[in-house]
Amino acid sequence: MKRVLITGAAGFLGSHLCERFLKEGYHVIGMDNLITGRIENIEHLFHLKEFTFYHHDVTRFVYVPEELDYILHFASPASPIDYLKIPIQTLKVGSLGTHHLLGLAKAKKACILVASTSEVYGDPLVHPQSEDYWGHVNPIGPRGVYDEAKRFQEAITMAYHRYHGLDTKIARIFNTYGPRMRLNDGRVLPAFIGQALRGEELTVFGDGKQTRSFCFVDDLVEGIYRLLLSDHHEPVNLGNPDEVTILEFAREIQELTGARSKVVFKPLPVDDPMQRQPDIGRAKEWLGWEPVVSRSEGLKITYDYFKSLPEEDLYKTEHNNFEEYIKK
Numbered sequence: 001m002k003r004v005l006i007t008g009a010a011g012f013l014g015s016h017l018c019e020r021f022l023k024e025g026y027h028v029i030g031m032d033n034l035i036t037g038r039i040e041n042i043e044h045l046f047h048l049k050e051f052t053f054y055h056h057d058v059t060r061f062v063y064v065p066e067e068l069d070y071i072l073h074f075a076s077p078a079s080p081i082d083y084l085k086i087p088i089q090t091l092k093v094g095s096l097g098t099h100h101l102l103g104l105a106k107a108k109k110a111c112i113l114v115a116s117t118s119e120v121y122g123d124p125l126v127h128p129q130s131e132d133y134w135g136h137v138n139p140i141g142p143r144g145v146y147d148e149a150k151r152f153q154e155a156i157t158m159a160y161h162r163y164h165g166l167d168t169k170i171a172r173i174f175n176t177y178g179p180r181m182r183l184n185d186g187r188v189l190p191a192f193i194g195q196a197l198r199g200e201e202l203t204v205f206g207d208g209k210q211t212r213s214f215c216f217v218d219d220l221v222e223g224i225y226r227l228l229l230s231d232h233h234e235p236v237n238l239g240n241p242d243e244v245t246i247l248e249f250a251r252e253i254q255e256l257t258g259a260r261s262k263v264v265f266k267p268l269p270v271d272d273p274m275q276r277q278p279d280i281g282r283a284k285e286w287l288g289w290e291p292v293v294s295r296s297e298g299l300k301i302t303y304d305y306f307k308s309l310p311e312e313d314l315y316k317t318e319h320n321n322f323e324e325y326i327k328k
Contacts, residue, residue, distance in 0.1 A: 002133075003294050004027070004068070004070040005110075006074060008073075009032045009035065009037070009074075009118060010030070012078070012180045012181050014041075014072075014074045016180070017072060018042055018051070021225075022048065023212075026070075028051050028052070029051075030045075030053045031075070032285075033075075035086065036082055036182075039118070049219070055166075058096075058280050059092040059096045059100070062136075070111050071113070073153075073280035076090065076097075077089070079185040079186050079187055080146075092285055110171070111169070112168055113224065114157050116172045118236060118276055119146055119147045121263055122243060123271060128243075128277035129278060130237070131215060131236065137151070140274050142269075142271065144271075154170055154188075170235040171238050171265050172235050172237045174237065175189075175213060177189045177190075177215070177216070177299075178217030178302055188212065188249070201261050202263045203248075204247055204264070205269060206267070208265065211243045212275065213244070214249075215297075216297075220238055226288070227288065233243060235318050236286065237283060241277055241278055244295070
């Protein structure tokens with residue numbers, strides 16, 4: 001039985017990856033410090049003998065006694081509200097955390113896949129974004145703590161590959177959604193659905209003409225799985241190229257939820273990207289991968305998940321700093 005370590009295991013993406021690798025017959029070692037992850041996302045796995053969990057912060061030395069075949073590094077805050085709340089930790093997990101896990105992969109002779117992001121492209125001047133685009137990033141803006149952490153993460157990962165010959169993979173992940181997202185984490189999809197369920201106005205920042213491309217979590221997990229088992233070391237975009245404006249997306253949420261809430265407009269956050277659309281030509285060619293779940297299908301699944309949550313979760317505020325973030 002092959003063994004895989006998944007950091008950020010209690011997070012949105014990490015918990016889905018744990019399930020996928022267990023399904024594929026792996027022994028999964030999950031690791032999370034629970035700073036943004038939720039133990040509820042993986043507690044249903046604790047009874048399995050093929051699953052082990054370590055409550056640990058990867059910015060400290062990482063020790064795993066068992067042999068490892070693979071490491072998936074998904075430990076990182078992933079919401080602008082989190083960047084504002086814990087900026088230093090965000091930088092540390094992308095730098096110190098990645099360094100520790102690359103060292104562990106080297107010691108264990110394991111293959112490591114690191115979760116990068118479309119944010120490495122910043123507010124792009126090229127559209128759609130392909131992997132050979134170097135980006136347009138403000139390193140000292142409020143989003144810089146995340147953007148630069150991920151850019152450093154890519155750089156040190158490639159350095160370990162070139163200098164030590166380590167088997168590394170880099171997944172550049174675009175907007176992803178699905179069950180287990182945090183309802184009140186400030187990201188556009190759960191924000192809209194949460195507002196609709198509470199009967200509140202839907203908040204659109206800017207004029208709503210900025211675009212995003214939303215990928216359903218099952219599609220993304222499939223892409224990550226294929227990338228891990230591939231022979232490719234250069235970054236690969238993983239996302240859905242079906243682009244939509246934020247205003248159009250708000251209308252879709254209104255139709256999906258039957259909400260009568262009107263749309264209100266607020267100032268655009270600093271350095272918020274105007275366009276997001278992945279060029280997935282490399283993923284198609286190298287991995288034979290492209291998304292198969294339509295946005296309408298994925299949104300229905302996600303909406304049903306949020307509707308099933310206890311009513312008190314609709315009003316639980318995990319962070320109250322988004323208005324402060326907008327003003328910076």
